[in-house]
Structure formats: structure tokens, C-alpha cells
Amino acid sequence: MNELLRRLLFLPDQASTFARDVDQLHFFVILTTFVMSTAVGMTAVFFFIRYRRRSETQTTPHIEPPAWMEALFVTVPLSFFLLWFFMGFSEFVRQQTPPSDSMDVYVMAKKWMWKFAYPDGPNAINVLRVPAGRNVRLLMTSRDVIHSFYVPEFRIKKDVLPGRYTDQWFNALEPGRYQILCAEYCGAGHSIMRGEVIVMKPQDYEDWLASAKRGLASRQDGAPTSIDFAPPIGNLIEQGKRIAAEQGCFKCHSTDGTRHIGPTWLDLYHRREKLNDGKLIDADEAYLTRSMMDPALEVVDGFQPVMPSFEGRVSGPEVAALVEYIKSLQSDAVRTGPSEGPAYAPVRNR
Amino acid sequence: MAESALPSEKLHPDREEPHAHSAVPYVIVWIVLLFFTALTYVTGTMHLGKWALPIALAIACVKSALVVLIFMHLKESSGTTRLVFVTALIFLGLLMFFTVADVATRFKLATPAGAPFGTERSQPEGLLEHEMPAEPEQ
Amino acid sequence: MSPEAGLPEGILAHHYSSLERQNEAMRLGMWLFLATEILLFAGLFTGYAVYRYQFPLAFAEGSRHLNITAGTLNTIVLITSSFTVALALHFARIDKPRAAAICIVLTLLFALGFLGIKAVEYIEHFQEHALPGKYYAFEEVNIAGAAMFYTMYFLMTGLHGLHVVAGMSVLSWLLWRTLQGRYSSLYSTGLEMGALYWHLVDLVWIFLYPLLYLI
Amino acid sequence: MRLSETDSARLAGSPPAPSYLEDGTTLMSWLNTRDHKRVGVMFLVAVIVSFFLGGIFALSLRMKLLQPGPFLMDALGYNRLFTLHGVVMIFLFLIPAIPSAFGNFVLPLMIGARDVAFPRLNLASFYLYLAGAAIAIYGMVHGGADTGWTFYTPYSSTTPTQVLPILLGVFILGFSSIVTGLNFIVTVHTLRAPGLNWMKMPLFVWGIYATSIIQVLATPVLGITVLIVSVERFAGFGMFDPARGGDPVLFQHMFWFYSHPAVYIMVLPAMGVISETVCAFARKNPFGYKAIAMSSIGIAFVGFFTWGHHLFVAGQSTFDAGAFGILSMLVGIFTAIKIFNWVGTMYRGAIAFKTPFAYICGFLYFLVFGGMTGVALATTSLDIHWHDTYFVVAHFHFIMVGASVMAFLAALHYWFPKMFGKTYHEGWGLVAASLIILGFNATFVPQFLLGNYGMPRRYYQYPEHFQALNVASTAGSTLLGFGFVIILIYLAIALRWGQRSEQNPWGSKGFEWMTASPPPTHNFDEIPTITQMPHDYRTHEPPGVIRVT
Ligand code: HEA
Numbered sequence A: 001m002n003e004l005l006r007r008l009l010f011l012p013d014q015a016s017t018f019a020r021d022v023d024q025l026h027f028f029v030i031l032t033t034f035v036m037s038t039a040v041g042m043t044a045v046f047f048f049i050r051y052r053r054r055s056e057t058q059t060t061p062h063i064e065p066p067a068w069m070e071a072l073f074v075t076v077p078l079s080f081f082l083l084w085f086f087m088g089f090s091e092f093v094r095q096q097t098p099p100s101d102s103m104d105v106y107v108m109a110k111k112w113m114w115k116f117a118y119p120d121g122p123n124a125i126n127v128l129r130v131p132a133g134r135n136v137r138l139l140m141t142s143r144d145v146i147h148s149f150y151v152p153e154f155r156i157k158k159d160v161l162p163g164r165y166t167d168q169w170f171n172a173l174e175p176g177r178y179q180i181l182c183a184e185y186c187g188a189g190h191s192i193m194r195g196e197v198i199v200m201k202p203q204d205y206e207d208w209l210a211s212a213k214r215g216l217a218s219r220q221d222g223a224p225t226s227i228d229f230a231p232p233i234g235n236l237i238e239q240g241k242r243i244a245a246e247q248g249c250f251k252c253h254s255t256d257g258t259r260h261i262g263p264t265w266l267d268l269y270h271r272r273e274k275l276n277d278g279k280l281i282d283a284d285e286a287y288l289t290r291s292m293m294d295p296a297l298e299v300v301d302g303f304q305p306v307m308p309s310f311e312g313r314v315s316g317p318e319v320a321a322l323v324e325y326i327k328s329l330q331s332d333a334v335r336t337g338p339s340e341g342p343a344y345a346p347v348r349n350r
Numbered sequence B: 001m002a003e004s005a006l007p008s009e010k011l012h013p014d015r016e017e018p019h020a021h022s023a024v025p026y027v028i029v030w031i032v033l034l035f036f037t038a039l040t041y042v043t044g045t046m047h048l049g050k051w052a053l054p055i056a057l058a059i060a061c062v063k064s065a066l067v068v069l070i071f072m073h074l075k076e077s078s079g080t081t082r083l084v085f086v087t088a089l090i091f092l093g094l095l096m097f098f099t100v101a102d103v104a105t106r107f108k109l110a111t112p113a114g115a116p117f118g119t120e121r122s123q124p125e126g127l128l129e130h131e132m133p134a135e136p137e138q
Numbered sequence C: 001m002s003p004e005a006g007l008p009e010g011i012l013a014h015h016y017s018s019l020e021r022q023n024e025a026m027r028l029g030m031w032l033f034l035a036t037e038i039l040l041f042a043g044l045f046t047g048y049a050v051y052r053y054q055f056p057l058a059f060a061e062g063s064r065h066l067n068i069t070a071g072t073l074n075t076i077v078l079i080t081s082s083f084t085v086a087l088a089l090h091f092a093r094i095d096k097p098r099a100a101a102i103c104i105v106l107t108l109l110f111a112l113g114f115l116g117i118k119a120v121e122y123i124e125h126f127q128e129h130a131l132p133g134k135y136y137a138f139e140e141v142n143i144a145g146a147a148m149f150y151t152m153y154f155l156m157t158g159l160h161g162l163h164v165v166a167g168m169s170v171l172s173w174l175l176w177r178t179l180q181g182r183y184s185s186l187y188s189t190g191l192e193m194g195a196l197y198w199h200l201v202d203l204v205w206i207f208l209y210p211l212l213y214l215i
Numbered sequence D: 001m002r003l004s005e006t007d008s009a010r011l012a013g014s015p016p017a018p019s020y021l022e023d024g025t026t027l028m029s030w031l032n033t034r035d036h037k038r039v040g041v042m043f044l045v046a047v048i049v050s051f052f053l054g055g056i057f058a059l060s061l062r063m064k065l066l067q068p069g070p071f072l073m074d075a076l077g078y079n080r081l082f083t084l085h086g087v088v089m090i091f092l093f094l095i096p097a098i099p100s101a102f103g104n105f106v107l108p109l110m111i112g113a114r115d116v117a118f119p120r121l122n123l124a125s126f127y128l129y130l131a132g133a134a135i136a137i138y139g140m141v142h143g144g145a146d147t148g149w150t151f152y153t154p155y156s157s158t159t160p161t162q163v164l165p166i167l168l169g170v171f172i173l174g175f176s177s178i179v180t181g182l183n184f185i186v187t188v189h190t191l192r193a194p195g196l197n198w199m200k201m202p203l204f205v206w207g208i209y210a211t212s213i214i215q216v217l218a219t220p221v222l223g224i225t226v227l228i229v230s231v232e233r234f235a236g237f238g239m240f241d242p243a244r245g246g247d248p249v250l251f252q253h254m255f256w257f258y259s260h261p262a263v264y265i266m267v268l269p270a271m272g273v274i275s276e277t278v279c280a281f282a283r284k285n286p287f288g289y290k291a292i293a294m295s296s297i298g299i300a301f302v303g304f305f306t307w308g309h310h311l312f313v314a315g316q317s318t319f320d321a322g323a324f325g326i327l328s329m330l331v332g333i334f335t336a337i338k339i340f341n342w343v344g345t346m347y348r349g350a351i352a353f354k355t356p357f358a359y360i361c362g363f364l365y366f367l368v369f370g371g372m373t374g375v376a377l378a379t380t381s382l383d384i385h386w387h388d389t390y391f392v393v394a395h396f397h398f399i400m401v402g403a404s405v406m407a408f409l410a411a412l413h414y415w416f417p418k419m420f421g422k423t424y425h426e427g428w429g430l431v432a433a434s435l436i437i438l439g440f441n442a443t444f445v446p447q448f449l450l451g452n453y454g455m456p457r458r459y460y461q462y463p464e465h466f467q468a469l470n471v472a473s474t475a476g477s478t479l480l481g482f483g484f485v486i487i488l489i490y491l492a493i494a495l496r497w498g499q500r501s502e503q504n505p506w507g508s509k510g511f512e513w514m515t516a517s518p519p520p521t522h523n524f525d526e527i528p529t530i531t532q533m534p535h536d537y538r539t540h541e542p543p544g545v546i547r548v549t
């Protein structure tokens, strides 16, 4: 029965612990909807047939409904509606309350990609790997505008807002691959802001995590996945990272906030950078590019003008990739360490 | 086309405003308003902490009630106009109530300390990140 | 047409059965309009409430750095102008158009005074860079949410200021009509409407004053 | 039984007054009119033009969605199109459609008034509408906006498209809406004919009255909201900008505080139309007059308490979600009361199946289905899956097209003879009606399924497994489009070459039929005194009673 209705209504697979419960109520509500609208429509048709106008001068009796009937009009729908509300709301509260043993993953959304960071391990772009059968809590924020993290098979969705964290949780039943869709309009790339949840056997997941920690993760997720729609922008960032490594930028620049020969790239984009002549400057794309082409022109306060010019050494697209990569380095995107950062506060009432 | 007016509704000048012949109530109200202004100023500059807001709002409500009832003649107006005014206030309260309730009942997680400064354009002009004062505990 | 003796031409529209009806309609319409004004400000009050809830310290700090003297003075000025406009209507209704006109002039002067004081305050803010949103660079208050306090401050006083200006234009027009002798014990609805609007401007300020300056 | 006989008997000798259409035919006599009927007609033309404009946008959207990949236009083009479609359909078409066009025309007639309370303001409302439309269209031509009709921040405050003129246009259109509402409330309060007490008022008047309450009380909040976003865009005040400590969810609260009640602005007048027409075609008194009248006020009031159901997954607190969830359930009840009473009205009636009646049947079915899916969406846990998918799109098109547009069409056909004194071709009317109802189902039923399937809305490209349903939907929308074109054609023919209609071709006892069709400029030679309930079909007496005084 469940399977039949699910297919009839075009509902996707039920791949999380919520899905079945949500669908059950869904069937109840939608079937009632069908029954009621058909009943109303049919009654109208029946009345039309039964009470056709027979002459142009026909008169009709004056009929007022008895009070009990009006009461019925109120109480019957109301009891249905309230029943749905209570059933739905208890389920809703369950969905909004992550269990305390959840495993945390940080999600950062930006135009138009998803970034995942595990508290103790790697980051990944557009691919979220989770073990089957574990409670997973996503702590989500956005870099720019509102996005919404949606996995139809899990029946979960939650807006991802800039400037604050939202959370949601799920427990995937079976290993498999499921699409992540962005469900809040966020601009030209909204419809291709897709990603993938890869649900793995718990053991596979542990293996992957271990290998990722050994530094292979970036290679794994950098390679094109089976999702053909992976937005190019994700690749641009990966490219930038590669170029930076090839050009030796990392000899002088760190990406984790530590000061080296050059300033760190972490949070560099749109930083208000103070130059050695005391001027404040907004580290926008133009400035980043200038810094590569003519580093001596604007020297950051407290640093030596030792950076070589890369004019002619990196091509236009490569500069773009580098800038894109630097832009992607934002501290709350890549949060490492135990998940007790600013986002973490135990959910109350538990 | 006034001929068509029903005879019972003949044109006649305003005959409301029983008190309209005296300006005394206005003067009294004015003085009372000034008094309350002084009162709210005094209590306001005392910084009464938790009580500051309720007291200030209570005084403001009394003041506005005086303006509305006497200056704006709502006291003598028809029931409909009163209803209009009250409804507007109800909806004002409604918007404020549920919106503030939302912010007030969000889980802590949703608004982590300093969260508003968690994004790229976050730093106030002229300050570098490490110079930024942390948001005080509320 | 058989208007009451002395009633100026064209006051009673053709589709009303009596002047009383028409006045009632005008009054109801005006109150409905005032209701829309209240809800217009409702959005800003809600914003204020939300951010005050989120940044209590910044709002306290911000409000302490406003010029309380100016604010209080403005409150007194505005309340008094409300009083004079009420008197204007009163005098018009007891057939003293000269007195009414003088009261309106007084009201206009008070309104100008209000704007003047407000302008002084604004200039101060500009000098301190205590400006809203992205322009905020006020050295003395530098905690999270301080810019938001000034955003709300400028939005609320700005919108209120616009209403003061609108009210002044209405009052100037009413002054003209009063001098023409349009308002008398027979008919004073136009003036009444203008006065109602001006009282609303005062009403909004009665709340803005404690919310912005005192807490 | 026609009033014109009594009229002419009484007025023997004096020639009948010219109709409002003949009272001056120059352009200026229209543009500078104070006559509520002319203002109504001008609004009618304007909203129909807007509807076709929005419809063309809709068809282009549907054409693009034939293919999952890029097709016909680029992403930005698509995003602009659905924004413009939403803005035009809602602010330029549906909100003014019934109140400003038909409300203006028939409301004063129904309450036996010579005009609305403030005729000049009424004309001003029309010009505000034109000004708002002009500015919005300027924005559309110069790049359009790509925010969706909801203008969510911070997207709307940062996108480089022309959001500002559109916002400004919406702001001005809001004023137009407020002015109309204000005018109607005052009209109903002060200009009812003698004898027409509140409990005798036609149900359409109740519907418009309730709508006006919402227009007056909700629209200002939209005004201030779009104003703040505008300030945000050109001056960076940051009230909704998270980078400056602002809360984007606050914007959503303020937006929906207007826009949820606004959906009742769009449906209450439609319900009023149905209350009138169901009585006229079933030739029956309204079953449960008081229940229908009072539930309009109920919707207007409780409709203000449910806005948070658009924010269930937006990061609103669970407390608010629960509160708004249960309050949303209460609104449904008022609609249910109305539906059951309309069906009850048909009981033991004398039903004539004319074109408007076809739309009534469509309306009933679509409103129940659309409304109940609304309740389903308000069921918090279900909304998580459905939010911002095509299920929502289908829900609101079921109500806004399935119910409101059907009611608009019913009104157009029912009052066409009243407004223009012409009759249209009944056969073509029924053809178009069936085409529309069929096409409508074919367009939007697949969208429910798409939503279930998980297709988010505002998607330019979509995963391939959604294609079949999208093609079905597009096919349906073509049918729908043909239906509307047919209507346009036969009504245009009727206007030009149609037969003169009788004063009261439907034999209706709605009070607006008390006077000639089309009515004279001053509406009534004598202000009637109302002694009976509207739609009292126990006798053959003409609607209302004229007492010579
Ligand atoms: C005219 C327009 C209109 C109307 C009248 C409604 C009416 C309702 N709407 Fe709808 N809605 C929209 C237009 C409308 N809506 C739009 C435009 C959106 C999307 C906006 C956007 O995001 O762009 C939307 C979105 C929307 C959402 C948000 C979905 C989401 O984004 O996640 C919700 C959620 O609760 C909702 C609920 C409701 C409810 C409960 C009603 C109720 O008023 C319905 C009441 C009616 C009934 C309930 C039917 C009659 C009942 C019976 C006959 C009872 C019989 C039953 C039994 C006996 C069991 N609507």
C-alpha cells in the first residue's frame, strides 16, 4: 500500500528514517483532499442535474440552514485539520531536534556550491559522505545569500542563511547516492547548485575518513564524480588550489590563518587591509589581481615587499582561478577541531 | 442633485462637539503631557534597568491616549472610527509579537554569539578582524 | 442645491445626502488613513524590537550617545504644536478664523523648530560618523549591533521627519484656506483632517522619544 | 419582471437618461471622469492587458521547461521571466482585478449609491496604478529583476538587476490598493441606501468590504518593507543585511505579514463573486447568508495570524512554527463554511447552466483542492518536503488561477451585459470554459506530482527525470492559453457587434440589476429603498424596491 501510493504520487524513495512517517501523513492528507474536492464537485453536479431550471419564471423556496448544520460545517473540517496539525507538528519537532549523539558536519553554501567540513577531518565540495544508520547533524551557514539544503529522498530541507547557523539532521537508511538540491532561489546558478550525498556502509565511511585524513581527500573529491552537473565553479577553486601549489604561493602564504612570509589567505577576500602607507584598502578581486601582477605597488603593513610579480607567469584564466580560490578561503567555511565552535550549543529541552 | 436627499436627512450644520465651546480641556491636556514628558525624561535618565522599558512605554501609552482621546476627539467619535484605530493597534501588536517571539524562541544555535559578524563583509570600517571587540554576552 | 446659508459652494458632493454624512465619511476615511500610517511605522517598530532584543547592549550604548536634551526639547516642541493645532480647530469652530490662523502659524513655526533641532542632531551624527549601516564609523560605540541601532534611528526619525514635512505642507495649505475663511462653525472638516494628521505625527514621536533616547 | 417597465411608467414623458457610456465619448471624458463605473471599466481594461502580459511570460516559462537543459533563453532570462510573471500577475492583475474593476463598477450599484465615497480619490487610485505599472514596466524593459516576486533579502539587495524600479512600482501599486480599499470601506459605511442594513448587504459587498480591510491594514507593511529594501539597495543601511547584523528572516516576516493576507485580497473578492453568481444562476437565496458574510470578516481577521507558515524551513523558531501552524488551520474553516454554503445554495434551486455557472463549478472544485493542499502545506512536517517545490506552485495556481481567475471570468460574463449592455455568444462561452478547465487541470496537476517528486521551483535547469511531467504541464498551458484567446475574441466581437441585452438578462435579483444596463451616469433616478434581502427568489418582484419620495 505504502509503495503503491508512493509511486502513484511520484514520491521519491524513502531513504531516511523520517521519510516513511512523513509520507504516511502525506497519504492521509492527500486522500482526504481528493475525497473532499470530489465530493464537493459531485454534489454540485448532482444538484445541477436534480434541480435544473425548468421554466424561465420558476421561483424557489427560501431555505436557511439549521444551526446544527453550520456547526457541522465547522467541526468536521476543524477536527481533521487539528488532527493533521498535531500529527504533523510532533513529527516536525522530531525533525527539528537533532539527537545528542549526532555526528556533526558543517555545511557552507555559497553561489553556487556546497562545501562540507568534518570537524576532525577533510573538506569536500558538493559531495557529502555519511555513514548509513548514523544520526547526522548538519550545521549550516551561507557565505552570500539564502540557500536551502534539500534532499528529496530524505524529506529534509532547511534554509541556509548568511550570518547565522541553522541545523537539521537525518539518519540515512541504506548506502546509496542522493541528490542535494538548492531549494531557495539564489541567482543564476540556483538550478545547478546541486550536490550529492553519498551514504556509505559504516566501515567504508571509516576507511574513507581515515584516508581523507591522510590527505588524499582532496584528490578524491577533486576528481569528477559521477554527477555530471557538478558546477564548474567548484572546479575553478580546485584549479586555483593546484596552480597556487605549482607556482609556489604556499611557500609564503598560508591558508589556515597563520602568518608566514606573506599574509595569510584565509579570510583575505574583502578584508580591510592596511597598507604600509597607512591607507585602508578593500581586498576585492581587483586588488587581489593587482597584488599578483604588481605586488610592490601596494604593500601590506608589516610585510616586506618580497613577493615577485607573476605578470606573464600566470595566464588570465589562471589568475581567475587563483582569485576564486582565495575567495573561497573563509574561516567559517573550513572550521576544524571539535564541533563546539560558535555554532554549537546543545539543543535545549533534552 | 441634493433634491434627491430624503427629507429626513436634511442638511444641517455640525452639532456635535458639546465641549467645543471651551478650550480648557486642551490646555489641561497640554500641561499634563508636558508633565509626563518631564516624568519620562527623569525616569529615563535614571536607567532603571529592567524597568526602564515598561515604565517608558507605559508613560508613552498614557500620553498617546490623551492625544488620541482629547486632541483627536476619539472620545466623541463614532464607534467605527474607534474600531479602526483599535484594529490598527492590534495588528501592530500582532506583527511585533510573533516576530519578536520568533527571535526570542530560536535555539541558541541559530544565532551564535557574534554570528552577525561571521560573513565576509563583516568587519566594521577601519577595523581589522583581530581588533574587533567580541560581542558581549547578553 | 439648497446649501445651508453661508456654507461655501461646492462643499457638499452630489452623492451625499447630507453634510453630516459627508463629514462622517471624511472622518472615517481619515482614520483609516491614519491606521495605514500606524502600520507603516509598525514595520520599523518591529525591526527596532527585534534588534533591540538581539543587541541590548548596543542599543543601550547607542541611545546614551544621542543628544537627550535635543530629543526632549523636540518632544516638548512637538507636543506643543499638537496643542496649538487642536486650538486652531477649536477657534475655527467657534468662528474665530483669525485666532485659528495664528494657531496654525504657531504650529508651523514649532514644526520648523522641530526640524531645526533634528537637523542639528543629524549634523552631530555626521561629524561623529555615527551613521547607519555601511557608513558607520563611530569611535565611541564599537560593539556588535551599534550600527544597527543607528540604522533604526535614522530610518525611524527619517520617516518621521518626512511625515513632519508632509504635515507642514498640509498645514500651510490649510492656513491658506483658513485665511480665505473656509472654516467656520458650519464647516471645518478639512481643517479637522489636517489636524488629525498632525496629531499622528506627534503620536509617533511620543513613542520614538523614549525608545530612541531614553533606554 | 424588469424594472425598466416600472421606471418608464413612472417617468412617463421624460426620455430615459443616457447610459454612462454615452455620457461623453471623448478621451478626456474618460481620463478625467469621476464616475466609478468608468474608473471600473478602465481598471478592467488595464488588468486584462496585464493578465495577458503575465500570461505571455508564463507561456514562455513553460516553453523553456520543455527541456531540462538550457533552451530558448539563458538562466538570467528565465529568472527575470518568472519574477516578472509573478509581479505582473499579482500586483498588476490579481490584486486589483476584482475589487478595482468589478468592485468599482457594481459595489455602488449594489448598495444604491450614486458613487463611491471619494470619487476623486478613486480616479487617483487608477492613476497611481498606472504610475506604478509604468515604473515597474520601465524596470522590466531596462533589464528586469531576478528576485522572484518575494524579493527575499539579501539576494534582492545585492543582485545587479533592476530591482529598484520594480520595488518602487510595487510601492506605488500598494498605494493604489490602499486607496481603493479605504474608499470602499467608507462607501459601505456611509452610502448605503435607506433600508439596506448590514444584514441585507449583498454578499459581494461583504467580500469586497472584508478585502478592503486587509488592503488598508496589510499593504502599508509591504510599503515600508520594500522601502527599506530600496534604502538598503542604494544606501546600504543594512537593516536586513546579515553582514551588518541584520536578520534576513525579519524581512520575510514583514513581507509575509502583508503577503499572506494579500492572498486573501486575491480570493475574498472572488468568493464574493461566487456568492452572487451562485445565487443568480441557482435562483436561490444564499444558504447561510450570515455564515458566508461573517466568514469573510473571519478570513480577513484570522488571515493576519498565519503568515509564518511560509517560514517553516526558513530558520524560524519551532515555537513560531507551531503557533503559525495551528493558526493556519483555523483560516481553512472559514473557507470550508463558505464552500458548504455555496453548495447548499444549489439545493432545491432552479439551476441554469450558463457560462458563468461552468466557471462556478470549476471554482468550487479548484478552491477545495487548492485550499486543502494549502492546509496540507500548513501541516508543518509535510511542508518540509514541499516547501519551495512545484507543489507550492501548483497549490497557489490552483487557488489563484483555478479559483480567482475562474471567479474573474464568471464575473466578467455575468456582469458583461450590465457593464456594456451587450450579449456574448453563449456557445463559444461554454467552449472556452471547458477548454480552460481542461487545460488548467493538465497544466497544474502534473505540477503537484513534480513537487512530490522533489522538483524545486524557480529552476531553470532540472534533473532529467522531471521532464515527462514538465512536458505534460506545458501542453496543458497551451490549451489554457487558447481558452483565454477565445474569450478575448468573442467578447471583443460582442462589444462591437453583440446584440443589445435586456436590462436583466439573467433574471437576477442582485441589487445591481435595479437600474438600467448599462446604467446612467448617476446610477439611479431615485435612490431606491431596500426592503428585501438580496436574491430573494420567492416571488417575481424586481430586485429591491423603489419608493417614490
Ligand atoms: C489566492 C491565493 C491563496 C490562497 C487563498 C491561499 C490559501 C491558503 N494557503 Fe497558500 N499560497 C499562495 C496563495 C494562496 N494561498 C501563494 C501565492 C503561495 C506561495 C507564495 C510564494 O512562496 O511565492 C502560497 C503558499 C502557501 C504556503 C507555503 C508553502 C511553502 O512555501 O512552503 C502555505 C503553508 O502553509 C499555504 C497555506 C495556505 C492555507 C492553509 C490556505 C487556506 O486559506 C486554504 C483554505 C481553504 C480550504 C481549507 C478549502 C476548503 C475546505 C473544505 C471544503 C474543507 C473540507 C475538508 C474536510 C471535511 C476534511 N500557502
Ligand code: HEA
Pocket (backbone or CB within 6 Å): D051, D052, D054, D055, D056, D058, D059, D061, D062, D082, D083, D085, D086, D087, D089, D090, D093, D094, D147, D148, D149, D150, D393, D397, D400, D401, D405, D443, D457, D458, D459, D460, D477, D478, D479, D480, D481, D482, D484, D485
Ligand atoms: C494571479 C496569479 C497568477 C496567474 C494567473 C498565473 C498563471 C499561470 N502561471 Fe504562474 N505564477 C504566479 C502567479 C500566477 N500565475 C506566481 C506568483 C508565481 C511565482 C513567481 C515567483 O517564483 O516569484 C508563478 C510562477 C509560475 C511558474 C513557476 C516558475 C518557476 O518557479 O520556475 C510557472 C511554471 O509553470 C507558472 C505557470 C503559469 C501558467 C502556465 C499560467 C497560466 O494560467 C497563464 C494562462 C494565460 C495565458 C496563457 C495568456 C493568454 C493567452 C495568450 C497570451 C495568447 C498566446 C497563447 C496561445 C495562443 C497558446 N507560474
Ligand code: CUA
Pocket (backbone or CB within 6 Å): A112, A146, A147, A148, A182, A183, A184, A185, A186, A187, A189, A190, A191, A193
Ligand atoms: Cu543556492 Cu538556490
Ligand SMILES: [Cu+2]
Pocket (backbone or CB within 6 Å): D259, D260, D263, D306, D307, D309, D310
Ligand atoms: Cu500564506
